[in-house]
């Protein structure tokens with residue numbers, strides 16, 4: 112049921128790998144517009160931020176991709192790549208790239224410490240179908256205590272499907288998973304105010320506990336960490352996998368540009384990768400964490416401040432453009 116929002120940088124990497132074009136057309140949907148709404152203080156009209164590919168002069172703000180299909184196409188690319196050998200057991204290699212996700216066992220074996228902060232929230236994901244066309248519009252509601260995203264998608268109903276990512280406190284996530292479909296759909300209707308039409312479940316639901324984490328080191332002699340093994344961010348901006356793919360691209364670049372006498376596991380070489388990724392990953396962790404804390408505040412004063420902030424950013428064209436450009440290429 113998972114979908115990923117991929118940015119232009121990730122799509123370019125997948126195109127280079129000839130993986131992007133192998134995805135069936137209904138497994139990748141372009142996002143033309145995005146509407147971000149906040150909570151509405153008593154007596155106020157709803158405020159919203161609008162982003163558009165047209166305003167940004169880009170082909171699309173993001174692409175929503177079927178996670179299982181992307182896995183399958185990557186697995187098939189690996190099978191047919193003559194320079195890749197799949198091994199069943201650990202082998203000696205000059206460079207080991209640890210890409211085992213947030214609980215990476217090899218990272219622990221390397222003795223790398225990780226700073227972790229659990230959000231106490233879970234991300235509920237599901238596939239939905241609407242009675243109204245999505246028109247390439249991604250919708251997001253930032254409120255206290257939940258953050259809800261509807262990502263336009265073409266599977267299984269072309270033009271009418273959505274990927275749902277709903278970040279809620281953990282007990283609420285359990286309740287949402289336990290609800291009968293009709294009750295869940297009613298909760299969704301309430302949370303979205305029917306703005307995306309009447310939404311029906313189109314498959315199973317699942318939830319993932321959310322955390323912020325960062326490895327204290329991402330490189331050493333003969334090893335590097337990439338993706339969630341190196342850093343985990345809140346999915347409110349849909350940037351986790353994008354950061355991981357940007358790690359891969361940076362590492363490939365560092366290796367390709369190395370001096371001829373430097374081996375693949377050279378500590379100094381791998382430190383270049385660590386340096387290249389330090390600021391972008393720190394910045395994304397900082398932004399997503401700050402947004403989460405900003406919207407976690409329940410008091411009316413905070414609601415009012417958020418409401419004004421949204422209106423303010425929406426009117427400030429250059430700031431909005433800069434924010435979008437940042438998200439388009441992590």
Ligand SMILES: Cc1cc2nc3c(=O)[nH]c(=O)nc-3n(C[C@H](O)[C@H](O)[C@H](O)COP(=O)(O)OP(=O)(O)OC[C@H]3O[C@@H](n4cnc5c(N)ncnc54)[C@H](O)[C@@H]3O)c2cc1C
Pocket residue numbers: 114115116117210211212213215216234235236276319337338339340346349350351352353354355
């Ligand atoms: C609800 C939710 C929604 C999200 N939405 C988005 C989004 O829209 N866009 C986005 O960019 N990101 C999103 N993310 C974040 C994204 O899912 C992660 O950042 C991304 O999956 C990390 O990729 P990874 O390959 O580093 O780790 P993982 O996806 O965790 O993959 C690691 C893999 O390694 C395997 N593995 C582990 N140990 C070994 C071993 N020893 N040998 C072999 N294999 C091993 C695991 O089984 C797993 O398959 C979302 C996250 C959540 C929770």
